[in-house]
Amino acid sequence: IEYSQPVLYSHFRGKREIIGAVALQGATELAAAVRAATAAANGPRARVHSLARAYLDFAERHPAVYDALFQLDGGLAYAQEDTPEPLKDAFAALLESLGEVAGDGVHPGLFTEVFWASLHGLATLTRAGRLLPEDVAQRVELLVDRLAMI
Template identity: 80%
Template sequence: MSVQERKQRERAERERLIVATARELAEQQGWDAVTTRRLAERIEYSQPVLYSHFRGKREIIGAVALDGATEMAAVLRAATAATAAGPRGRVAALARAYLDFAAANPAVYDAMFQLDGGLAFAQESTPEQLKDAFAALLETLGEVAGEGVHPGVFTEVFWAALHGQATLTRAGRLPAELIESRVELLVDRLAVV
């Protein structure tokens, strides 16, 4: 291995450490607790080293969001692949997996959809990880969009409904014990099977 390859590997490892530490700190104490100073202390590097990887907290949030999108896509695909209940069952499994992911990873979910990580959505410049997360929704939802309904638009509407449930439930504005009832209603009313 050349010196340059080793340095690139070490740089990538430091970057992963910064992102993982930011995520851990945000999950434990919220995003307000994530500062470059605290991150530098936790990873035992100086702030200039941290700034050599990221220009600031916004880029770190973006990196956490991209990792989260990759994880979410994998979770959604695994959930839909694990059910043999036909299209309706796959849609219900997808909805439950989405809501479970949002509940289990609140700081990551916030990085993905609530905070400004400097990421473009629904544009040519949208990072591949975000496009893939949307594709993971579209793969299942597109098959139940219904005659004459654009699958992408249907997926956006269904996703918006899931996002609303995730954020409102977490905020205590929707009772958590009714999650399953809301999933069933959403699938029954929107999924054309």
């Protein structure tokens, strides 16, 4: 970013606040990527598939941002009343497509959490070398086929 560490710390109170700022910007970018991918898809199954691919692609292309969002302590509240809007909006971007495929009697928010947790696991394990990257497409198909009630 072409700023020295002292310059960064003159704008933020510490590492935790920097991570939080990166996470909030990342949440905005993730929401935009998911919405762009799902907007172009035709039908619920295609939207869910596009959402999964967009999420995993984001995690792969932006590993430091993804870590700030989900691995590092940025001092942000998740899934609480005081959760910052960019984080709420990123979840809403997932819910917009996943809520329609949750199935009868399943709370859309709960289904979205489970689907997101599955995507997070795939992203994290693939990046750590614990899952073969060449099987990503098959994993996405399996996830969509088994979880989404389409």
